[in-house]
Amino acid sequence: MAENNVYYLRNDDRDYVNRIIDGEERAFNELVNKYYGNVYNLAYRMLNNADDAKEIAQDAFVKIHKSLPNFRGNASLKTWIMRITLRLSLNKRRDRSRSAWERLGLNRDGKPKLLFSRSQSPEAKLISDEIDNQVRNLIDGLPEDMRQIIILNSFEDLSYDEIGQILKIPIGTVSSRLYSARKLLSAQLKKANIL
Numbered sequence: 001m002a003e004n005n006v007y008y009l010r011n012d013d014r015d016y017v018n019r020i021i022d023g024e025e026r027a028f029n030e031l032v033n034k035y036y037g038n039v040y041n042l043a044y045r046m047l048n049n050a051d052d053a054k055e056i057a058q059d060a061f062v063k064i065h066k067s068l069p070n071f072r073g074n075a076s077l078k079t080w081i082m083r084i085t086l087r088l089s090l091n092k093r094r095d096r097s098r099s100a101w102e103r104l105g106l107n108r109d110g111k112p113k114l115l116f117s118r119s120q121s122p123e124a125k126l127i128s129d130e131i132d133n134q135v136r137n138l139i140d141g142l143p144e145d146m147r148q149i150i151i152l153n154s155f156e157d158l159s160y161d162e163i164g165q166i167l168k169i170p171i172g173t174v175s176s177r178l179y180s181a182r183k184l185l186s187a188q189l190k191k192a193n194i195l
Contacts, residue, residue: 013077020068032061035078039085045155046089056092060085079165082158086148086166131194138188146181153178 016034019027036057043056063084071080139150152163153174160174167174 014073017068017071017073017077020065028065031064031077035081036061038078039081042082042085042156043089045151046086047093052092056085056088059088063088075165076162079162082162083166083168086152134192134194135189138185138192141188142181142184146177146184149174149177150181150185 016027016031020031039057039060040053043060044050044053047053047056060081064081067084071077075083139147142150148167149163152158152166153160158166160171160178164171164174169177
């Protein structure tokens with residue numbers, strides 16, 4: 001039995017893992033229902049394509065199902081699942097050529113997701129569009145490790161601990177990369193007269 005492998009898991013996660021390893025299909029369906037939204041959202045943010053996000057979600061759960069017997073339980077189940085999703089998403093993104101907007105994961109249904117609220121005037125809308133585009137370009141221009149941290153923290157709202165576990169880096173590294181990314185982005189925003 002997998003009891004030794006899941007010592008550090010919460011009771012409900014340990015229950016899922018043990019039931020899935022024991023071959024209970026319903027338990028795996030419950031796990032998919034519980035974490036599908038997290039998996040899909042992260043894949044969508046990374047790939048900015050609904051079909052690709054669905055494909056990654058399917059691939060992630062296939063990989064999760066196959067890998068559960070080897071899961072050591074050193075991280076939470078959610079963190080482990082998000083790490084798998086991130087890796088699959090990064091691989092998918094590397095395999096295709098996409099625009100800066102899509103790599104940022106800031107589009108929805110082919111339309112840019114706005115970073116700022118808008119007023120109703122056409123002038124304010126035009127200014128907002130220009131600022132949104134500039135900010136997206138600046139975030140996309142960050143080094144990949146900083147860009148990942150910004151997406152996971154600011155757009156996925158994950159904690160430093162969760163990010164560290166997903167990227168397999170210490171919390172201090174998460175903090176310093178996020179600080180550096182924000183500092184670099186802030187300097188670029190000031191240089192572009194956005195701040």
